[in-house]
Amino acid sequence: MAITTDLFRRSMSLFPGAVTLITTGSGDNRRGITATAVCSVSDSPPSLLVCVNRKSATCDAISATGRFSVQLLDEESDHIALAFAGKLQGADKFSAGDWTDTGLGQPRLTTALACLSCRVLTESDSGSHRIFVGEIEDAVLAEGGALVYARSRFHRLQAAG
Numbered sequence: 001m002a003i004t005t006d007l008f009r010r011s012m013s014l015f016p017g018a019v020t021l022i023t024t025g026s027g028d029n030r031r032g033i034t035a036t037a038v039c040s041v042s043d044s045p046p047s048l049l050v051c052v053n054r055k056s057a058t059c060d061a062i063s064a065t066g067r068f069s070v071q072l073l074d075e076e077s078d079h080i081a082l083a084f085a086g087k088l089q090g091a092d093k094f095s096a097g098d099w100t101d102t103g104l105g106q107p108r109l110t111t112a113l114a115c116l117s118c119r120v121l122t123e124s125d126s127g128s129h130r131i132f133v134g135e136i137e138d139a140v141l142a143e144g145g146a147l148v149y150a151r152s153r154f155h156r157l158q159a160a161g
Contacts, residue, residue: 016150019081021071022050023107024061030094030107031061034085036149037129038070046136047121051129057090059130063123068134069106072114075145075156080109102138115140 003011017036025031037051050070052059062068073081083096098110102117109115118134125131148155 013151016148016155019073019077019147019149019154021073021080021084021109021112022052022058022062022068023071023109024058024065024068025107026101026105028091029061030091031056031058032084032093032107033058034081041133045121047133048116048118048136049131049133051126051131053128054125054130055128062120062132063130066120067104067106068118068120068132069102069108070114070116070118071107071109071112073109073147074111074113074142075147077109077111077147078154081147081149081154102140104138108140111142112140113142113144113146 020035020038021032022035023030023032033052033056035050039049041047041049052062080097084093088096094107100108100110102108102115104117106117116136117138118136120132121135122133123130145157148157
């Protein structure tokens with residue numbers, strides 16, 4: 001028995017997810033989206049997967065360049081998450097936040113808790129999305145708390161007890 005799109009979305013909203021940006025390209029050809037569909041695949045080789053809507057310019061750009069970077073947002077970056085979630089378009093999204101480039105030429109948000117630069121190993125389509133598995137070739141890490149999304153809202157983690 002299939003479930004409705006609405007029930008699926010409501011179910012998934014219960015799963016807290018780290019808020020990330022998936023970015024690619026350079027200059028006026030930079031593209032990016034806000035995503036929670038990011039997870040580790042393997043430590044040998046170090047790799048992760050990201051799911052990107054096939055209708056997005058970001059999906060096309062990752063396929064064309066064969067590269068992407070993942071920015072793990074800190075708990076103060078909800079305004080940047082919103083900019084990349086559709087508030088801004090194209091390269092204009094990068095006006096939110098302080099950006100530089102990774103050593104491999106991918107966009108890097110200087111306030112991100114982690115910036116992982118990846119080379120695409122595989123890509124495959126599933127429903128409305130393309131799944132990219134990328135080998136992590138460079139990582140820049142910082143201290144701080146991660147921004148989390150659940151029940152259609154941003155949250156900040158608090159230490160237990």
